[in-house]
Amino acid sequence: MTTLTGSEICQHPSHSQLIEPAQTPSIALRERVALDAIIVPAARPARYIETAIEVAEAAECHLVLLCSRQTDTGDVRRRLAERSFHSATVIQVPSNYAHRYFEFMTTYWVHSGPARGVCAARDSDLSIKRNIGLILARILGWERILFLDDDIRNVSAMALAGTVSLLGTTGPNGIRYRTAGMTISDYPDNSVVCHARRRAGEDQGVFVTASVLAVDCRSPFGFFPDIYNEDWLFFYQDAAEGRLANSGFQAKQLEYDPFADPRRAAAEEFGDVIAEGLYALLHSKLGLEAADEQYWRMFLADRNRVLDEIFQRLSEVPEIWADLEKAISAAGEKLNRIRPDMCVGYLKAWQRDLQRWQARLAELPRRDSIPEAAKALQLPVGVWKPC
Numbered sequence: 001m002t003t004l005t006g007s008e009i010c011q012h013p014s015h016s017q018l019i020e021p022a023q024t025p026s027i028a029l030r031e032r033v034a035l036d037a038i039i040v041p042a043a044r045p046a047r048y049i050e051t052a053i054e055v056a057e058a059a060e061c062h063l064v065l066l067c068s069r070q071t072d073t074g075d076v077r078r079r080l081a082e083r084s085f086h087s088a089t090v091i092q093v094p095s096n097y098a099h100r101y102f103e104f105m106t107t108y109w110v111h112s113g114p115a116r117g118v119c120a121a122r123d124s125d126l127s128i129k130r131n132i133g134l135i136l137a138r139i140l141g142w143e144r145i146l147f148l149d150d151d152i153r154n155v156s157a158m159a160l161a162g163t164v165s166l167l168g169t170t171g172p173n174g175i176r177y178r179t180a181g182m183t184i185s186d187y188p189d190n191s192v193v194c195h196a197r198r199r200a201g202e203d204q205g206v207f208v209t210a211s212v213l214a215v216d217c218r219s220p221f222g223f224f225p226d227i228y229n230e231d232w233l234f235f236y237q238d239a240a241e242g243r244l245a246n247s248g249f250q251a252k253q254l255e256y257d258p259f260a261d262p263r264r265a266a267a268e269e270f271g272d273v274i275a276e277g278l279y280a281l282l283h284s285k286l287g288l289e290a291a292d293e294q295y296w297r298m299f300l301a302d303r304n305r306v307l308d309e310i311f312q313r314l315s316e317v318p319e320i321w322a323d324l325e326k327a328i329s330a331a332g333e334k335l336n337r338i339r340p341d342m343c344v345g346y347l348k349a350w351q352r353d354l355q356r357w358q359a360r361l362a363e364l365p366r367r368d369s370i371p372e373a374a375k376a377l378q379l380p381v382g383v384w385k386p387c
Contacts (some may be wrong), residue, residue: 008284009298011276011306014205015196018282019036020172022180022245024162033161035214036142037062040150041129046075048150053085055148058157059164063088064136064370066129068095071150074105091379093129099378102131105349106225108179114342115270118334119227122267127224130210130234132377134224137217138364139373149211151254152184157247166215168247173242178219179235180245181208187255191228191272192327193266193306195258199324200313202249208244210234223357225350228271233350259323262330269334273303274346290349296340307332317344 040052042065051063065088067073073090080088110119130147136240137145144167148155159182166180183189188198189209195383198204210231216222222237237328238244258264277299281290312326314321 006256009280009295010302011299012280012283013203015207015279015283016205016246018239018279019208019242019244019246021248022166022169022171022177024165024247026299033059033164034162035059035061035144035146035160036140036145036217037063037064037137038148039130039133039136040148041126041133042067042071042076042150043069043125043277044150045070046079048336049076049079051153051155051319052148052150053080053083053088055146055155056087057083057085059146061087064094064133065090066132067091068125068129070092085350091132091330092376093125093132094380095125097125097128097379101135101377102128104192104225104353104356106346106353109346109349110227110270114345118337118342119267122226122228122271126224127226127230129240130224130230133362134215134217134221135364135377136370136373137215138361139367140368140370143216143218145215145217147210147213147215149253152211154250154252155212157183159247159251162249163212163247164214166247167214168218169245171242171245175242177238177245178216178221178239178243180214180247181210181235182212182247182249182251183207184209184211184251184253185252186250187253189253190258190266192258193268193272193331194311196310196324196328197306199317199320200310201316202306202309202313207232208235208246211253220358220361222354225353227274228268229275230266230271231290232275236278239279240287257323259320259327262326265327265331266334269331270338273300273335273338274343275301277343278347288347288351291344294345296343300335300338300340300343304332307335328350 042049065076073092076090109115144164163180163182164225166177168176170176185206188206194204222234224234235244307328314325322330366377367376
């Protein structure tokens with residue numbers, strides 16, 4: 001049973017205080033960064049990969065493009081050829097792709113299980129593509145990788161070196177970093193609800209994100225659950241143990257309208273509740289054992305407070321109040337269907353998945369080339385072709 005009071009359990013406007021800004025080794029900014037591959041979970045048209053090519057060229061490392069949805073592999077190869085960039089591999093990830101390595105109870109929970117009613121609107125293959133990247137890295141014996149989303153811009157060579165070089169270095173607490181990321185404040189990387197808080201005049205920060213995230217593959221690492229805020233769950237343990245670094249560099253995300261479709265807010269709500277609730281525990285210096293039904297009952301009440309405060313300030317944003325009201329109403333409708341026992345059950349499934357994931361990583365075969373590794377993952381023959 002949690003011993004926290006209702007006033008102590010709340011959604012925090014910022015989590016930056018959970019990780020101290022890391023001190024980038026000055027030598028790293030003058031030398032070639034030691035990076036095995038940049039992995040891009042691409043879903044947009046091929047023109048969006050230009051930044052990834054530029055970053056890979058600057059880092060002199062391999063580029064792996066995991067393509068689906070609007071990303072046509074033929075167009076990708078043509079763009080790589082136009083740039084005369086040959087250190088790249090293009091992999092088509094089928095829409096129905098499945099493999100036993102990526103079978104998780106948490107996926108069942110949100111698509112067919114107890115949370116189906118609050119998560120069924122979510123439609124994303126981002127998590128499985130990032131998990132494919134992790135498995136490829138382990139099979140190939142890569143030590144350091146960088147995840148880079150196809151809508152990220154303004155990643156300089158210095159920012160890249162400064163972020164990747166933190167892996168394996170010791171932070172102020174004497175613990176070595178296993179993950180290191182950048183923040184994205186232009187355009188802010190937030191959920192619909194957090195965007196609404198900012199537009200309504202509330203204080204709202206941004207956190208480290210997997211949109212630009214370096215991972216030390218020599219260390220134990222988690223997986224990306226099929227849920228919104230999957231990256232916060234991926235590096236949750238590192239954040240809890242002081243192994244997550246913020247390099248202090250900032251990147252830019254392409255702007256979009258978070259309020260254009262209320263279904264976006266609805267699809268995000270369960271993942272936003274789970275992630276914000278977990279990180280609220282870290283502010284109180286508590287672990288997962290404190291996340292019982294009483295805790296979630298109080299946190300859900302505070303989440304309702306957050307939405308109510310946004311509604312009360314709608315008059316301050318008259319130019320978008322109608323769209324914002326629809327979005328927050330959609331989030332509120334889903335929030336009202338989230339029960340404390342549902343949150344407890346999801347976290348138990350997540351913990352079981354983490355244990356199974358570590359067992360799978362231990363049994364992975366080793367391969368000497370990306371084509372061989374792709375075959376080990378049973379990706380369709382012919383979908384990989386080094387450019």
